[in-house]
Amino acid sequence: IRLTDITAEREKEVLQEKLAHADRLAIVGTLAGGVIHEIRNPLSVITLNLPLLREAGGDEKEEIINDMEEATQRIQNIVKDLLEFVKRDRGVEDVDLKDVVETSLRILSHKLKNVVVECELENVSVSAHRGKLEQVVINIVDNAIWSLNQKYPEMNENKILRVRTYKEGDSAIIEIEDRGIGISEDVRKRIFDPFFTTKDGGTGLGMWVVYNIVKTHGGEILVESKEGEGAKFIITLPTELPLQEL
Ligand SMILES: Nc1ncnc2c1ncn2[C@@H]1O[C@H](COP(=O)(O)OP(=O)(O)O)[C@@H](O)[C@H]1O
Numbered sequence: 001i002r003l004t005d006i007t008a009e010r011e012k013e014v015l016q017e018k019l020a021h022a023d024r025l026a027i028v029g030t031l032a033g034g035v036i037h038e039i040r041n042p043l044s045v046i047t048l049n050l051p052l053l054r055e056a057g058g059d060e061k062e063e064i065i066n067d068m069e070e071a072t073q074r075i076q077n078i079v080k081d082l083l084e085f086v087k088r089d090r091g092v093e094d095v096d097l098k099d100v101v102e103t104s105l106r107i108l109s110h111k112l113k114n115v116v117v118e119c120e121l122e123n124v125s126v127s128a129h130r131g132k133l134e135q136v137v138i139n140i141v142d143n144a145i146w147s148l149n150q151k152y153p154e155m156n157e158n159k160i161l162r163v164r165t166y167k168e169g170d171s172a173i174i175e176i177e178d179r180g181i182g183i184s185e186d187v188r189k190r191i192f193d194p195f196f197t198t199k200d201g202g203t204g205l206g207m208w209v210v211y212n213i214v215k216t217h218g219g220e221i222l223v224e225s226k227e228g229e230g231a232k233f234i235i236t237l238p239t240e241l242p243l244q245e246l
């Protein structure tokens with residue numbers, strides 16, 4: 001019995017790993033369109049400016065070079081962020097939550113263009129898997145954006161996303177709050193179940209992956225919501241990762 005138990009456990013682990021990987025790839029897939037768009041703009045800045053550079057002199061030349069520099073930097077950042085995200089995990093390291101949130105928001109920047117993002121980010125250091133924490137923030141923010149778009153299909157000043165990081169005793173806290181459609185009690189109960197989705201074409205894996213990552217970091221996740229008014233996710237992480245972890 002013990003043996004089959006272990007096999008079942010291992011099978012479950014393998015399945016979980018596969019699903020987490022699939023979800024990661026799915027996110028990269030949905031990002032691809034945005035990424036192409038994001039890279040095309042700065043790329044055309046460079047392409048259009050190059051011939052001008054040949055003729056220009058003095059101040060004008062300086063300006064053109066600055067624009068091109070900015071554009072290359074932008075492309076560099078996009079590529080760097082994406083690689084960071086897709087790359088295999090580097091294991092546990094000291095991670096600054098402010099950094100995690102900023103990188104995650106940058107990865108989603110093309111989807112956040114008409115969202116009012118309010119950040120209150122303190123530097124809080126935790127020992128964690130950086131890529132996995134980014135995945136947590138990305139998955140939650142991705143749903144928040146969806147919820148805001150459901151409520152306000154157009155640009156709207158109430159399309160608000162609020163993100164906070166702070167320390168409380170020995171805990172590090174990330175709060176992600178949106179003013180979207182909110183979560184009904186029925187959905188809230190099942191939100192962390194694998195394959196539970198209310199979206200056409202949703203995977204239902206995002207929140208499940210979030211839950212598992214938070215748990216393997218020895219943390220807790222809470223969901224607060226008033227239907228129709230938005231949702232708030234509160235993640236509490238220990239600043240030191242418990243010894244037995246991963
Ligand atoms: N911020 C949110 N506001 C409203 N509903 C949400 C929010 N986050 C998650 N949900 C609900 O939880 C469900 C599960 O989310 P998730 O696991 O990420 O899967 P998916 O995004 O593929 O549907 C979503 O389909 C949605 O109904």
Ligand SMILES: [Mg+2]
Nearest residue numbers: 139143206207
């Ligand atoms: Mg999702």
